[in-house]
C-alpha cells in the first residue's frame with residue numbers, strides 16, 4: 001500500500017471572510033480546530049506581507065492552541081524570518097510573494113535565487129523548523145532544493161488545476177516525475193494549489209507525494225456542506241486514490 005497522504009488545510013480564506021467586515025468572525029483558529037476534528041493532519045496559514053488574510057495575532061493564537069502541526073507559509077524576507085524564528089512552527093514553506101497578485105501565482109525560482117534563499121533555509125532548519133520550498137515541478141528547481149538542503153518541496157499544482165485534456169495529463173506527468181525525482185534524492189514531496197473534489201484524485205494517486213495543502217476550495221465548499229463535511233469528503237477522495 002502507498003504511504004499515507006497527509007492533508008494540510010489552509011485556513012487563509014476564513015480570515016479573508018473575517019477581514020471583509022473587520023470583526024472577529026469567522027475565526028480562523030476555530031476553523032483550524034474544526035479542520036483537525038474532521039481529519040486534517042495539519043493546518044497551513046500564509047502570513048503575507050500586507051496581512052490581507054492571516055494576521056500576526058492569528059499565528060500567535062494558532063501556536064498557543066493548535067494540537068496539529070502548523071505549516072507557516074512565508075516569503076523569504078527578514079521580517080518573516082524573525083516571526084518564524086520567534087514562533088517556531090512545525091514547518092515553514094517558503095513561497096514567492098508579489099503584492100499585486102491575488103494568490104501565489106507560480107513557484108519559487110529556487111534555481112535563480114540560491115544565494116538569497118540559502119541563509120533562510122539554514123536559519124529555519126537550525127531552529128528545528130522543517131523547511132519546504134514551493135516550486136514548479138521542474139528538475140532544475142529540485143536540484144536547487146538539494147543544493148539548498150531543503151528537506152521538503154511542495155509542487156505548485158495551479159497549472160495542473162487550470163489546464164484541460166492532454167495539457168493537463170502532461171502537467172500531471174511532470175508532477176509525478178518530479179515527485180519521484182525528489183523522493184529519490186531524499187526530499188519529501190508535497191503538492192498544492194487549486195485542488196478540489198474534481199481534480200484531487202490523480203494528484204493523490206501519485207505514490208511519492210506525502211502531503212497535499214488545500215484551502216480555497218474547502219472554504220468555498222463550507223458554504224454548501226460545512227467545513228468539516230468538505231474536509232471529510234476530501235480525505236475520502238485522497239485515501240481512495242492511493
Ligand code: PXP
Nearest residue numbers: 104134192193194213214215216
Ligand atoms: N500551498 C501553498 C504553498 C500555497 O501558497 C497555497 C495557497 O495559499 C496552497 C497550497 C493552497 O492553495 P488553494 O487555496 O488554492 O487550495
